[in-house]
Amino acid sequence: MDIHKNIFKYKNTFNFETRSSYSGSMSSNIPKIVVTPPGPKAREILERDSKVISPSYVRFYPLVVERGQGSFIYDVDGNVYIDLNSGLGVLNVGHCHPEVVKAIKEQAEKLLHYSNTDFYYEESVKFAEKLVSIAPGSFDKRVFFSNSGTESVEAAIKLARWRTKRQYIIGFIGAFHGRTYGSMSITSSKPVQRAGFSPLVPGIVHVPYPYPYRCPFGASPDEPEECANRTIEFIDEWVLRKFVPPEEVAAIIFEPVQGEGGYILPPKNFIPELRKLADEHGILLIDDEVQAGMGRTGKWWAIQHFGVDPDILTSAKALGGGLPVGATIAKADVMTWPGGSHASTFGGNPVSCASGLATINVIEQDRLVERAAELGEKVKKVLNEWKDHYEIVGDVRGLGLMIGMEIVRDKVSKKKAPDLTREIMIRSWKSGVAVITAGVNVIRIFPPLNIEEEYLFKALDIIRSKIRELS
Ligand SMILES: Cc1ncc(COP(=O)(O)O)c(C=O)c1O
Numbered sequence: 001m002d003i004h005k006n007i008f009k010y011k012n013t014f015n016f017e018t019r020s021s022y023s024g025s026m027s028s029n030i031p032k033i034v035v036t037p038p039g040p041k042a043r044e045i046l047e048r049d050s051k052v053i054s055p056s057y058v059r060f061y062p063l064v065v066e067r068g069q070g071s072f073i074y075d076v077d078g079n080v081y082i083d084l085n086s087g088l089g090v091l092n093v094g095h096c097h098p099e100v101v102k103a104i105k106e107q108a109e110k111l112l113h114y115s116n117t118d119f120y121y122e123e124s125v126k127f128a129e130k131l132v133s134i135a136p137g138s139f140d141k142r143v144f145f146s147n148s149g150t151e152s153v154e155a156a157i158k159l160a161r162w163r164t165k166r167q168y169i170i171g172f173i174g175a176f177h178g179r180t181y182g183s184m185s186i187t188s189s190k191p192v193q194r195a196g197f198s199p200l201v202p203g204i205v206h207v208p209y210p211y212p213y214r215c216p217f218g219a220s221p222d223e224p225e226e227c228a229n230r231t232i233e234f235i236d237e238w239v240l241r242k243f244v245p246p247e248e249v250a251a252i253i254f255e256p257v258q259g260e261g262g263y264i265l266p267p268k269n270f271i272p273e274l275r276k277l278a279d280e281h282g283i284l285l286i287d288d289e290v291q292a293g294m295g296r297t298g299k300w301w302a303i304q305h306f307g308v309d310p311d312i313l314t315s316a317k318a319l320g321g322g323l324p325v326g327a328t329i330a331k332a333d334v335m336t337w338p339g340g341s342h343a344s345t346f347g348g349n350p351v352s353c354a355s356g357l358a359t360i361n362v363i364e365q366d367r368l369v370e371r372a373a374e375l376g377e378k379v380k381k382v383l384n385e386w387k388d389h390y391e392i393v394g395d396v397r398g399l400g401l402m403i404g405m406e407i408v409r410d411k412v413s414k415k416k417a418p419d420l421t422r423e424i425m426i427r428s429w430k431s432g433v434a435v436i437t438a439g440v441n442v443i444r445i446f447p448p449l450n451i452e453e454e455y456l457f458k459a460l461d462i463i464r465s466k467i468r469e470l471s
Helices: 040-052 098-110 122-134 149-164 181-186 224-240 270-280 302-306 350-365 368-389 418-430 453-470
Strands: 065-069 072-075 080-083 141-146 168-172 204-207 249-254 284-288 312-315 326-331 393-399 402-407 436-438 442-445
Touching (some): 122 141, 122 350, 149 168, 149 284, 149 312, 149 326, 181 204, 204 224, 224 270, 249 270, 368 453, 418 442
Parallel strands (some): 249 284, 284 312
Antiparallel strands (some): 072 080, 141 326, 393 402, 402 442
């Protein structure tokens, strides 16, 4: 049956209708592995890839994708997988959502490009109007458009320095903000991301992130708020009062849930306390929502779980529904830089803006933010049962459909088990579940927000069977 044509409405189990889970109940044979991946066509492409593509990419495993629909991906050898990573957090409304594709086609026939840096078009204005209406804070905001997450962070740190005329940026150990020079200089989730690239951008200071399961300050996992308190105390006492003059700090940049660092959810009091500390010293707060934003965590923006408004917010990944676009959204009285001070030829491309607007409309119409919250709770319940049952499942954490499961040798030593984590990922993939890791020992669950419940739990069952095999 042609899944592309079989777009249907279904009543899900959340007491509200969603129109966009369209990959289909007719696909009960999915996942489907017809040849052990990588199959012959995949191997041929991998061979060619190895000759012409930069070897610097990450490449979790040799999956060669031909097409995607809803929550399913099809490889070049005819295998069909359930996608639990949403194309690295981009496809919150699923692969090739018909309304997103329609918006792209319509816009592509009208205007592909006309540098928003130098002229005007309505698509970027419409998209910015929508974004400021859903971004946190009841104050006036402005949007700077770029093409990626790293560029949205570059814009944020340039803006913070420009606006405050201060030099220092405080970032967190374990953070990932991108790979261009400014964002890479703050990124600190794996040494390979920085090794060999120095000298980095000066003026960046790193501090520990409150990681309740492994608090860097020794607080017990049963007292997460204590971990946050000790982190704030450290920044205040040992950084701002010892060697970084607070009046020279432009911004503190943080992920509201650390993504690449291991899906680490900070304690509830952490971001409010960070806000207070920043306010005390006139420091701007930059909230990097590139991975956690756009409804993923069960609110439009993860920071909304903490009751705090940032001064600057960065977004990309899911923002364009599959097309590249980045946005740096700031308080209007922060984003006052003059014409020519920062710009990008392609930023806010009209096709990406149309795609982004359509994506937001789908999320709103199908109540996918609420769905992420409810479905995420169900997933966490299941994973917590695994935690009670399997010695190697050490911790389960997350918000909405941004969930991490930490794999350890055993619960007493809590020793990280990267080999087992990788094995769970690879075996799951070979059985038809595209799932990836975060940090070195965390399985991350971040499916499209409109994934059919049946397939989500089918995929989790497959992962569970791998955990059982390895326990
Ligand atoms: C929180 C966060 N910020 C920034 C980035 C960089 O985004 P991009 O790869 O689009 O440059 C990422 C990418 O994973 C991210 O997770």
